[in-house]
Amino acid sequence: MRIKLTIEPIAHHEMVENCRCKSAGAIVLFLGTVREITGNEQTLFLEYEAFAPLAEKALIEIAEQAKAKWAIQKLEIIHRLGILQPGETSIAVCVSCPHRADAFAACQQIMDKIKEVVPIWKKETGPKGVSNWIHP
């Protein structure tokens, strides 16, 4: 299992290979990417920040809960921090399981929980240079 916050671009191909194993019949990779247009608003770039020590702990807890629920063989979660351009990957979750239903379900639950509880925030900057922290 690998859980990481990083300011470097996320090497998702490497995550897939790390999750490949003989006991798994399915590998699911989810990538969250920076969307340029939301409704009528254009995003020039996003900036992510984290309360890193607690974010890492929260990610580990989410991963452990998923491992207790599904037959996860390998699991990697990497969240990017800092400034990201449209199209770049902000988060990658990669999970391998014996069967695809578990792999899809685990990946979905992990992402849902990350969006709900992990102390990471993004700031959107639009074309006029106006920035807003997003607190849904």
Next chain:
Amino acid sequence: MIKISVVFFAGARDIVGHSKLEIEIADLTNIAALREILIARFPRLEDLARRAAFAVNEIFVLTDTLLIENDEVAFLPAVSGG
């Protein structure tokens, strides 16, 4: 009185103007009461404060948690990672 610190992130930090504040509070103050103290001092923080989560010394806590000397409280506005 006891001395604690509060760390702020994202939009909350922009409103407060600092990433960390050292403050003195009465003994037996809990997180809910601290939230009211912060709202009184920074009225624009209210919307975020009502929906915020809190951690003490890097552990998530409920709002009835009592604070003690040298605690570091993290004010965690609604998250938007992913």
